[in-house]
Amino acid sequence: RLSKSDSRDSAKNEVTDFEEALNELKLSILSLAERSGMQITGKRDVNADRPDNRSMVELSLCEEVIETAEYFFKGIEGRMEEIRIKDGRMRSTIQQLFLLLKELHERNNHSISQLMDRGEERPPRSREVKTMKMLAMEVQKELDQPKIKEEVEDNGNTGDSSKSNLRPILPGKVDLMAALKSRARTDAGRGGLMDALKSRVKAQ
Numbered sequence: 001r002l003s004k005s006d007s008r009d010s011a012k013n014e015v016t017d018f019e020e021a022l023n024e025l026k027l028s029i030l031s032l033a034e035r036s037g038m039q040i041t042g043k044r045d046v047n048a049d050r051p052d053n054r055s056m057v058e059l060s061l062c063e064e065v066i067e068t069a070e071y072f073f074k075g076i077e078g079r080m081e082e083i084r085i086k087d088g089r090m091r092s093t094i095q096q097l098f099l100l101l102k103e104l105h106e107r108n109n110h111s112i113s114q115l116m117d118r119g120e121e122r123p124p125r126s127r128e129v130k131t132m133k134m135l136a137m138e139v140q141k142e143l144d145q146p147k148i149k150e151e152v153e154d155n156g157n158t159g160d161s162s163k164s165n166l167r168p169i170l171p172g173k174v175d176l177m178a179a180l181k182s183r184a185r186t187d188a189g190r191g192g193l194m195d196a197l198k199s200r201v202k203a204q
Helices: 008-035 056-082 088-117 132-143 176-189 193-203
Strands: 147-151 165-169
Touching: 008 056, 008 088, 056 088
Parallel strands: none
Antiparallel strands: 147 165
16 A cells, blocks of 8 residues: 555656656667677677677776666666556566666676786776665665755845744655655766766767
8 A cells, every 4th residue: 555655646657757767778778789789670689799899998887887777677676566566568678678788798798808808907987886775875864864944934024034934844744755866866967877988989
């Protein structure tokens, strides 16, 4: 049974957000797979794959994207269980992307090994991968700290600051999922892995 904060309408909105995010991510993953030389049009045929000519930097960033995507998939599946909604099409999409990422990961490892045999070093991670649990803990910590918002009421005395009232905004009134979504958008605005990879690709 859905809790008060998880009304049927809000749950449906979450599912819609997940579907849109998965569609966008799917296009990005297909683009990464194509750059690796994988044949992705029509029926999958490994014999039609092209040589992998990516650099060590691009391969490493691709691995970070794969790791992040897998955490993202698990986060969606976990949330769907929480709000007790089953979506066969979404589950099928996630399973298909998991299989594609697994093959892309194996291809990455093979290419990375070849480059390391030639003396190239793998660069350090561009950023720490944060799981949904880690993000939830960060956001919850922020929500647990009471915030005070000063609201000035107009009592007809313009410029009289003595009429100001301080009203606390209670953490309990803030929806954790909404805060998590806001954090995700903020992090994306700082330059996500996909943006970094696209920038690197254009520079090559």
